[in-house]
Amino acid sequence: MLTVNLAIFVPFIAAMLIVLLYKRNTHIHFGWFVILVPFILFISLFAQIPNIASGKTYSYTLHWIPSYNLNLITYLDGLSILFGLLITGIGTLVILYSIYYLSTDESLKHFYTYLLLFMGSMLGVVFSDHLIVLYVFWELTSISSFLLIAFWYHRKGSRYGAKKALLITVFGGFAMLAGFIMLASIADTFRIRAIVEVAFQLKDHDLFLPAALLILIGAFTKSAQFPFHIWLPDAMEAPTPVSAYLHSATMVKAGIYLVARFTPVFGGEQLWFWLISSIGFITLLWGAFSAIKQTDLKALLAYSTVSQLGLVMGLLGISSLALQTNATVNSILFTQAAFAALFHLVNHSTFKGALFMVIGILDFRVGTRDIRRLGGLMAVMPASFTIALIGSFSMAGLPPFNGFLSKEMFLTAIVHVEQLTIFSLDSLGFVFPVIGWIASVFTFVYCLILIFKTFFGTFQKEVRAEVKEASVGMLTAPALLAILIIAIFFFPNVLGDYVLRPALASIFPAGTPLSNEPIQAWSGFSVELLMTIGILIAGVILYLSYRYWRSIYRLFPKKASFDALYHLLITGIEDGSRSLTSLYMTGFLRHYLASVFLFLIVATSIALIKLKALSFHFINDTEIGFFHWTLSIVMVITAIAILFAKTRLIAILLNSLLGFSIAMFFVLFRAPDLALTQLVVETVTTALFLLCFYFLPAWKRNPLEKSVKKVRLLLSIATGGVFTAVALAVKSEHLFNSISTYYENSFELAGGKNIVNTILGDFRAFDTMLEVIVIFIAGIGVYTLISFKKSRGARNED
Template sequence: MLTVILAILFPFLAALLILLLHKKTSTIHLGWFVMTVPFALFVLLAFYIPAIANGKTYSHTVQWIPAYHINFITNLDGLSMIFGLLITAIGTLVILYSIYYLSTDEALKPFYIYLLLFMGSMLGVVFSDHIMILYVFWELTSISSFLLIAYWYHRKGSRYGARKSLLITVFGGFAMLAGFIMLYHITGTFSIREMISMYSQSKTHDLFLPASILVLLGAFTKSAQFPFHIWLPDAMEAPTPVSAYLHSATMVKAGIYLVARFTPIFGGETFWFWAVVTVGFITLLWGAFCAVRQTDLKALLAYSTVSQLGLVMTLLGISSLAFLTDTSVETTLYTQAAFAALFHLVNHATFKGALFMVIGILDFRVGTRDIRRLGGLMAVMPASFTIALIGSFSMAGLPPFNGFLSKEMFFTSLLHVQQLSIFSLDTFGFLFPVIGWVASVFTFVYCLIIVFKTFFGTYRKDARIDVKEASPGMLIAPAVLSLFIILIFFFPNVLGKYLLRPGLFSIFPADMAYSIEPISAWHGVNGPLFMTIGILIVGSGLYVFYRYWRIIYTLFPQKWSLDSLYHHSLTWMENISNSLTAVYMTGYLRHYLLYIFIFFSLSISTALIFLGAWPDQSAPNAPIGSLHWMLSMMMIVAAVAILFAKTRLTAVLLNGFIGFSIAMFFVLFRAPDLALTQIVVETVTTALFLLCFSFLPAWKKEAIKRGKSVTHLLVAISVGVVFTVTALAVHHGQLFTSISDYFEHADKLAGGKNIVNTILGDFRAFDTMLEVIVIFVAGLGVYTLIKLTSKGGPSNEDQ
């Protein structure tokens, strides 16, 4: 379906339009124009909801590089529809919020360009069926998020957080790319749908396990799973609209999408189950535990996002067991876990987006996000309090909010898993509900901290700041999300019928006999209900007596944290790099040439030895006449004489003599075109040398120690020998068929009769294009530096 491709390209085209047409003097906030992009895409996707709910899928292929099986293939099914709607719906609300959050004094044009690039990249990830195209958009999300996090680049924290997120997510992206290449080697196709259909034949391949490990690395780094979660809290240096968008509907959800999409390929394998479930549980518990200790509300929400993503990842790991069982009853239990994962994914987008926007309002109106400086804001900011209450209690899993429904489904899945006898779950399965319950207790505690520490207690009025409720325009977006939190609780099966079930059908094969139970707020007196009651009792007690047990956090000092390990590792690598660079970057050109020549001699001679590509003495060679010998000897004498020249003029003339002698060789070998070219080049070069040297100071020949002279002599001789042997070896062509056979068909391949002209004009055109691109990019860099300097742009000093 061409509509999906246009939906992916639309944000990129809008970004280009802003770049070309927007004027700095515009009095209308740029956000109003940008908001139409995600809103139009949301309406467009909404038209296809009924068809997708009935099991229809849409795919389209645009030929790109068919010779290498790389085409722009898109796929719109239930799973991609969920993510597409989240990206566009939350994107619309985030842009609406940003209109009131960012003033026209800010650099709005780059902000919205980055945001549109981010949006388009995420749509490309979820709609791509070709793994190489998916990878391209995957890395574009890393780059665009880097630009968004570093939007306030004059802040040290923004630059640090952006670099940290880029390093970790790009590392995972490279690992994922290697996994994709392995999958292509296994299946012979780049299409995800075709890979899924070949699951039974693929799982026995030797590369199947390494491919699953590498794909999970990409998913874990992008979705901030332990131990790669450390980039997410530092990403909070971005403006609040970016944080709300990144946490609720984009970036971190890309890793969740990848695991869900590839579960039909890797699901049912022991490693996949234990890796996803173990990492998910650790992330769930550690994120919730760390969130409680935070004093910055944004940091608290960042760790809560880490925890909630761990919950979704755990459910996806449990659902992978559906590919291992044959009974419809057990299959239904596992697919119910995937259903809960998708449900909580949507719920998390609503309450986390609302909470981030409220925190942004507090920072905007109060001037701080520090919990220790907040309190008593309920009376001053009642609307913000109401939204924060709804969002927090939904995240805590309390009724009547949507988070309660998905949390109960999470507990139900955990209780079912502990009864299994596969994968040693009969031994370790009891830990599943225990870990989930403990993490939920900490979740309840930090949700109480958000509500009570911020809005209850004594109001600390600052005479310098007039604290008041946010404007109605700023409250619209979080209020809409809060409304959806409540509506989903009362009408969950509307969401289940039109979005969640089709998403489930996209993960599991159609022949699986499963029947998802309707979502209900009351399932009777059962295990999940008792777990919820226990959370309320224990969580409330921990909150009230927090000052007595918070000493436990001293057992995890900052210097032993993963953040500290990352920072010290990066510092150590930078120091090693600087020390190593200082060794060989001496500032002397002769040293650099020496390194190049030594590397050339060693690498080429090693290749000659191991390949056995020595010249064949029995091969016929053209006869060498006396004139050739005389010319060669004169060139040798001139080359040696350059070393003993007293003036630059003498050296230039001797060098020119060597060049013109080469032209004479071309004449003797009956190559007049090459001879003319050589004469012209040598004449121009000699003239340029003389012109440049006339402006240089007097030549003082540098005294070189005898040992260095001997080293230079040996290197020069080795280069000459290797060059000669390589030329003879290539001439005899022992190892490979000569490439000239390919160019002999130049008339058919490129339509040219002259082989030399065809090689220069057609076959080297791509190489020339890349060279021009390199020069163009370098020119852009120089232009940017000059422009910043001329405008007195920001320095690299920390501000």
């Protein structure tokens, strides 16, 4: 089945094909070929909606490392198909938009490769049913988004924003990984479905709440929750198609998905409720408040995205109350909060995707996104104005647009929270409706700013004299989203019954009572309606009087912001690292080797003493023969003689004598294959030494050479002594039994009769594979240097 087995891999395969098949000089925009990937995936997922709506789920296991129970397990249910439809559906429209936004002069090969890598990674996140596999795809989204944000890498802002997003999201990913490991250790499984089934047995474990906290850090960083939200505005340096895709519909929704997926595990816990709901509502308020003061339209949308994500996160926090066993909690009422969160998730993807695309059109046609330089564009760009009006008023929560429906559900949820008596909500519950109402007012204000400051007023011809509407092709994608905004308002239950309710059922454990009430645009006069009227009145007043109260933003100076704290932290780390590195990075190889060997001597000696491993016995040792003594004495004399060599040639020859002596030891110990390898390596190494030293300048004697030689002699003796002690400690088998008996069963364990080959090819397969990869990377480096030298030579000739 394509939706389970191949949906994750198709974008990765397509990305590899782009690298192989892309041709720059073609009359057809390459995006027309790429758009087939998300479109086919969307159709495949869309075809499964009836089956998922009827309660079916699909699971498939691709064995990867069965011995470690590490397999690619995909799981398709209501929640994962909802996110899969958003990823592929919005992805299709974004690629359609990019065809007209990006010219063929751009590096389309890299752009679409990065975009498909990100799409595949996001599908991997939402379809994975294994914690470690989910983490791998989670970090792949961070890496691919880094590449997309830095697509215009010649811009300093793009590089800065990409690095900022990567550092914050990867930090959260590491915390999430630690939480996953804790959770898996107490559940004794890495499968998410299996963890959900035994969740009630885990709640009393000491690691349960720490695991929840660490997982939430990962979710908060990815979904730009306060105070980790600072990466999202800087990520707007990316091309508009990237902003419309990553930061409104997909990447920032990964944290939302994570919280929803683990609600049946941690839901009902006081820590889980307060962290998610409080962080969500703080993000909602701060994002909306910060959006008003922005003068760049993209920055305004960035902070509005932060705010809307906080709204969804806060609703998911409230919905976790449905799993609280207290008799006073109406589970049906609070599962509706999760329904509202999922509904607003979809609505946000539609109106925010449309708005980002319109802002991209303005930047493309007008040449600026600065609100202070815009105005009067309604007359010259009526189609863009219409789409922006629909998207903005949907975000503001006005009818007849889909945002009104989910916003009313949001108000219903926050009104009912303060009626509870658990988790101190009888005294603190009033905070939720207060913050929610104030944030909604701010939301209405910045939506008015976006529309009236941009499209009304006087058209400023000095910005660009010949401003005209965008082409039909560029308007198609945002227009489709605008149509969808209105269609959802008039037919919300089609989406609700076939997509949202199956997703809701996937969030809560079986047996949790769920509401089947239809979505209604009008439910009579209520507190929520009065709050909405108040939002409209207060929003209009604040918009009209903005110039009188905007000075309030001076109370929040940039020097005291989280951005400044991040910059101070990064700068401090870089300066400290530079100072620390300068202490040991002297530029002399001998200093580096001395530091390495000194650390090895001290650390190993402490370990040997602490572990009491210095116990040697020579009773059963084989008698040392004449040739063994002779070779040993020759090697000792040779090693000491190297210190007193007066020319490089003598030092090289003495060093080679040591290597050939080791080869003779292998012969005496009846290891001809090792002896042959040692002889070949030593011969090649000697030749390379001679070749390199031929080009070095003359050897100048150091006045401190005698004292340096003494230090080197002592360091060499100490290193040799430590290695000898380690070898004797291992031989004594004081700490551990010998592992050789395990390898003696190589034929039974791996089917190989040659124990050496079996160790290299089977027992040490990963080690050998990594060695090959290192050699491959080194080869790429050498090839790049040679190619770079050739290209520079060709340019010099020109």
